[in-house]
Each structure stands twice: as structure tokens, then as C-alpha cells.
Amino acid sequence: MSKIILHIEDIKREFVMGSETVRALKGVSFNVNEGEFVTIMGSSGSGKTTMLNILGCLDKPTSGKYLLDDVDIMHLNRNELAKLRNLKIGFVFQSYNLLPRTTALENVELPLFYNSTVTSEERKERALKALQSVKLADRADHTPNQLSGGQQQRVAIARALVNNPVMILADEATGNLDTRTSYEIMSLMQDLNAQGKTIVFVTHEPDIAAFSSRTVMLRDGKVQKDTSNENKRVAKEALESLPVSDDY
Amino acid sequence: MGIFNLIKLALRALQRNKLRAFLTMLGIIIGVAAVIAMMAIGQGSKESIQSSLSSMGSNMITVFPQSNQPMGGARMGGSSFQTLTLADVTAIKRGAADVRNVSPLASSSGQSIKGGNNWPTQIQGIDTGYLEIRQLQIKDGIMFSESDVASSAKVCILGQTVITNLFPNGENPIGQIIRFNKIPMQVIGTLVPKGASSFGQDQDDVILAPYSTIMKRITASIYIQQLYASATSAAASDNPTKEITTILEQTHRIREGEDDDFQIRTQAELMTTLNSTSSMLTVLLTSIAGISLLIGGIGIMNIMYVSVTERTREIGLRMSIGARGIDILMQFLIEAIMISITGGVIGVGLGLISSQLIKSLAHWPILVSESSIILSFLVCGLTGIFFGYYPAQKASRLDPIEALRYE
Numbered sequence A: 001m002s003k004i005i006l007h008i009e010d011i012k013r014e015f016v017m018g019s020e021t022v023r024a025l026k027g028v029s030f031n032v033n034e035g036e037f038v039t040i041m042g043s044s045g046s047g048k049t050t051m052l053n054i055l056g057c058l059d060k061p062t063s064g065k066y067l068l069d070d071v072d073i074m075h076l077n078r079n080e081l082a083k084l085r086n087l088k089i090g091f092v093f094q095s096y097n098l099l100p101r102t103t104a105l106e107n108v109e110l111p112l113f114y115n116s117t118v119t120s121e122e123r124k125e126r127a128l129k130a131l132q133s134v135k136l137a138d139r140a141d142h143t144p145n146q147l148s149g150g151q152q153q154r155v156a157i158a159r160a161l162v163n164n165p166v167m168i169l170a171d172e173a174t175g176n177l178d179t180r181t182s183y184e185i186m187s188l189m190q191d192l193n194a195q196g197k198t199i200v201f202v203t204h205e206p207d208i209a210a211f212s213s214r215t216v217m218l219r220d221g222k223v224q225k226d227t228s229n230e231n232k233r234v235a236k237e238a239l240e241s242l243p244v245s246d247d248y
Numbered sequence B: 001m002g003i004f005n006l007i008k009l010a011l012r013a014l015q016r017n018k019l020r021a022f023l024t025m026l027g028i029i030i031g032v033a034a035v036i037a038m039m040a041i042g043q044g045s046k047e048s049i050q051s052s053l054s055s056m057g058s059n060m061i062t063v064f065p066q067s068n069q070p071m072g073g074a075r076m077g078g079s080s081f082q083t084l085t086l087a088d089v090t091a092i093k094r095g096a097a098d099v100r101n102v103s104p105l106a107s108s109s110g111q112s113i114k115g116g117n118n119w120p121t122q123i124q125g126i127d128t129g130y131l132e133i134r135q136l137q138i139k140d141g142i143m144f145s146e147s148d149v150a151s152s153a154k155v156c157i158l159g160q161t162v163i164t165n166l167f168p169n170g171e172n173p174i175g176q177i178i179r180f181n182k183i184p185m186q187v188i189g190t191l192v193p194k195g196a197s198s199f200g201q202d203q204d205d206v207i208l209a210p211y212s213t214i215m216k217r218i219t220a221s222i223y224i225q226q227l228y229a230s231a232t233s234a235a236a237s238d239n240p241t242k243e244i245t246t247i248l249e250q251t252h253r254i255r256e257g258e259d260d261d262f263q264i265r266t267q268a269e270l271m272t273t274l275n276s277t278s279s280m281l282t283v284l285l286t287s288i289a290g291i292s293l294l295i296g297g298i299g300i301m302n303i304m305y306v307s308v309t310e311r312t313r314e315i316g317l318r319m320s321i322g323a324r325g326i327d328i329l330m331q332f333l334i335e336a337i338m339i340s341i342t343g344g345v346i347g348v349g350l351g352l353i354s355s356q357l358i359k360s361l362a363h364w365p366i367l368v369s370e371s372s373i374i375l376s377f378l379v380c381g382l383t384g385i386f387f388g389y390y391p392a393q394k395a396s397r398l399d400p401i402e403a404l405r406y407e
Helices: A048-055 A078-088 A103-115 A118-134 A147-161 A181-194 A235-241 B001-015 B020-054 B086-095 B129-135 B146-150 B159-165 B211-219 B237-250 B266-309 B311-319 B325-362 B371-396 B400-405
Strands: A005-018 A020-033 A035-041 A063-068 A090-094 A168-170 A199-203 A214-219 A220-228 B058-064 B099-114 B117-126 B139-140 B156-157 B177-180 B183-191 B207-210 B226-231 B263-264
Touching: A005 A048, A020 A048, A020 A220, A035 A048, A048 A199, A063 A220, A078 B177, A078 B325, A090 A147, A090 B177, A103 A118, A103 A147, A118 A147, A118 A181, A147 A168, A147 A181, A168 B263, A181 A199, A181 A235, A199 A235, A199 B156, A214 B146, A220 B001, B001 B325, B020 B266, B020 B325, B020 B371, B058 B237, B086 B099, B086 B237, B099 B159, B099 B211, B099 B237, B117 B159, B129 B226, B139 B211, B146 B211, B156 B159, B156 B177, B183 B211, B207 B211, B226 B237, B226 B371, B266 B311, B266 B325, B266 B371, B311 B325, B311 B400, B325 B371
Parallel strands: A035 A199, A035 A214, A090 A168, A168 A199, B117 B207, B156 B183
Antiparallel strands: A005 A020, A005 A063, A214 A220, B058 B226, B058 B263, B099 B117, B099 B177, B099 B226, B139 B183, B156 B207, B177 B183
């Protein structure tokens, strides 16, 4: 049996807004094993974003238990959480969040700057390797405004890979992209998953969820459905089946 | 994140907003340049006062006669008191160990005449040690001797101003006979010009002669106007003052509790007074310059707040990939320090240039001290830390979730 990367048990998260208490998560439990490709789905207001923030160790649940790679995050302070994010999580955002006027290579290097055990040579080497794995090594010197949206997102994925995280956490990573580019990104994600990376992908598009091996459906702060995807779509094939776009 | 990377990061951030960074620096640049220039002027004037005082003889002690009579009745100016005599000079010569030279001063004003030229001046009757006390030097000819003093010889030494007025055609005055108040005197030497004193008095408008000559032939008095002495060293000028006071109190038979009928002044006292005036001026000028540094610092604070707000998303991203609060704090703090230090470097350069300009254009005495440069750098660094800290702290305390979603 493969290792449990995420262990979530009866997680609740409440926000106090003035006199009202908003209960965003009302007791969520699930596990994610190593090598899984999980999508977390849900409509707006389902607690999807709150769940993502907690999974990304940016926020702590009000109650419940969350183990990330056997580390209990409930007892960690701000700095320890930062260190945990640095070592164990690779973020991919909807809006890429690359630093402007900074080359692709330097953007990818960024997480390693906050890891004092990585030397500057090692940092460069690992960043270049991460860029190679998203097939953008030849664009290493380009700044984000010289790259297309899909390329920018691939740089962001390289940045998420560079610290060898136990989990890649993607937040609507295809939300800003057209269908073809979305499929390209999903194809890349599937490749990474095939290499053994654990991926948690938050989305509201069922179309995208179809590429994953398992879907956790949130609704009103609870897990509505947790199903493994028997007939997973292969992104490469989906890409080929798209009509060839005409130049007009 | 290592300090080297932080500096690189800060430099790049500043490079992106060159004009903005420069305008922010401008406050610091002007402040530092002003501090450097003001301190240079202050130090320079202090130095020039000191050197002009020591040219008068920095270990010089002057004794003036003074009235010790109770208030009331007709009161007269200091020079009309008659309390000092040659006996005092002899007593000091004999009794004061820390005094090197003593000379009486018996002076008189009058008209000096040579042929068709005349000039109103002062004749000073002195002893041979006077030259050393006042740090005067003979230019041409010789100084009169002990035997000239003993025989009340009618010889004199002329200051440059007197020479110019009595010998307008540039004749050699040595050996010539001039008259002072109808007394004929032979010129045996001339003095090296000294220029005006720090009080604007022409130190070259003088005729020197043996005190015995003046007292016998001109003032016709047993009293002298002043008594000059020099301490063995400038540092020891406290001791000789005490010695002279004790000796004069004895010779003048002044009982304990009675006021002295003389007054002693040293150059050290004068120097203290003048120094405190120029220090006050320096403090005043420097604090005005300091205020502009403060305003520069506020400018840094302002622009750092803008920078933090502008880069909220970047801060959120950095936090989400593992930057701790301290990493963000250092990033912005170092950026602020870079602005202030760079401003400081340019400011020091500008300050040095403007100091030189003041020197060469306005001919003011200028002295740039290393301490003022070091001080400016220190103040700059502290300004950067002080005014950069709050914006940096604000950045470090941002919530990564909100920072990432900031529009």
C-alpha cells in the first residue's frame, strides 16, 4: 500500500465576521495517497478555496486533524508553516503569479532562495532541470511578458517542482487559459503524475476533473462525493482530437 | 535568504524604479551634503580661530592693573590704574617656576615722524623676552640687547605698517633716525608682518623699544600698563596663573578676602570662549541640516509604503513558497537602507564638492573631518533602518492568503 501524503480528519473552519460566524468547512475528512491525482471540485461557496488554503498550509483549521507527510500542522507557528510550504508544497496559481521583469529561470529559482541548505550552483542547476521538465529550458532568459499564458503557467509549474515537493497544489491552474492550452497543461500534469508526483488540483470545471484519477466533490462545507475516476481521459489524446485551429 | 541575495534583490528593485529611487534619495543627498558642508565650515572656522590665537602666543599670560577700591566715586578705565611696577616683573622672574619669560609693557600713543612723513602709532616699551612671548620675529636688523635696556638706549624696532607710512618710497629703515613724540630714535630692526589679529586689530602698527627708554623718556612713570608672561607650555597655563597671582598678592600686600588690584588673562580662556561660540554655530547649522535628513527619511518611509502596497501580490507569492516574515522584513529593510546609504554616498560626494566650492569661491576656512563623514554614513544607515522598519514590518505581517488575492 502506498504512503498517505495527506490525512484530513473532520476539519472545520469558521470565520467570525462581526457578530456572525461563517462556517466554511463543516467537518471534512479524506486521505490522499502518494502518486494520486486528485481534483477537488465544487461550486462557489462550497468551501473549495478555504480547503485549498488549509491544504496549502496558508491557513489552519479551527478544529480537526491535518497531517501533511506525517507532519501535524495544527501545532506549527507562522514560520514553521512557511518552512513546511517551502519543503513540501509546490503551488500553481490561476494567475501564474510570476515575478514581472524577472527571467523564467530566476522565477523558478525563487523557492530555493528560501532554503538555506541549497547552494547557489545547486539552485541554478535544479531550476534549469525543472525548466527542462516543462520543456522551456530554451526560454530560461525570457521574462514573463515575453512568454505566452501557457508558457507562463509552465514556468509556474517548474517553480512548483523545483523544491521536490511531496504534493503539487494547483488552484484553478487552467482557469486563465483557452481549451487547447488547458489540455497541454493537463497533459503536463499527467506526465508529472506518471513520474510519481502527487497532485491536488482544485477546479470547478468537470471537463478538467475528468483528467484526474479521483474527484472529491465539496458542497456546502462537506464532502458530497469522493469517487475514483474509472475512465480517466488522457490529455494527449484529447489534445489530438481537438480541431486544428485555423489561422485567420 | 542570504544577505548577498537580499542586496541583489534590493538593487534590482531600485533599478526598476530609477527615477523614483533617485527622487527619494534626493532628500538624503541634500541632507548629508548639507551636514558635511556645515560641519566643514564650522570646523574650519574653529581651526582658523585657534591658529590665529596661537599666532598671538598660545601660552601667553597677560596681567592688567585693576581697581580694588569699593564702588562709588569717580571710576576710571583700566589703563589709568597704576598698580603694576617693575618690582612685580622682577618678583615673577625670581619666584614663578612655570613661567618662562616675563616682560613689562609700558606703552604710549603718539606721532612718529621721519622727514616729511608722519604716522600716529603706539610705542611699546618692552623687555627682550617679549618677542618670544608674543611670537614676534625680527625680519631685518637686530633686536635690542640687555645692555640697551640697561642704558635706556634710544633704539627701536618698527612694525610693517609704520615702515610703509614713514618710508613710502621703500628705503631701508635700518640705521635711520625717526622721532616719536620729539624723541629721536635709531631704527635697528624690523618685524615680520603678522597681519590683523582675530579681533581685527593691526598687529603691525607698532614700534618696539626698551621699556626703560619709554618709562624714562616718554611716559615718565614708575608704573607699567601691562605685564606679559609666557608659561613653559600651553597645557600648564593654569599653574603659572596661580603662581603669578600668589606672587603679586604678596608684593602688593593684598590680604586674604581683599580684591586683587590686578587681573590675569590667559589665551586658553579666550580660546574656550571663542570655541564655544563656534561650536554653538556648528550645532545650529548641523541641526538645520539634520532636519533635512529627517525629511529625507520620511520620504523613504513614504516610498517604502508605496512599494509594499504595489508588491503585495509578490509578497503573498513569496510567503506561499516559503518566505518567512523575517525574510520579507529583511527584503524591504535592505531596500530602504540601500536607498539611504546610496543617497549618503552621493551626499558625501556633493558635500565635499560644495565644501571645496565654498573654499575657493567664498574663501572661507574649510575643514572636512573624517568624523563628519563617518557620522553622516552612520546617520544614513540609521535613517534607513528607522524609516524602513515600519513599512517592512507591515509587509512581513501580511496574510499570505489576502496578499495573493490582492488586486
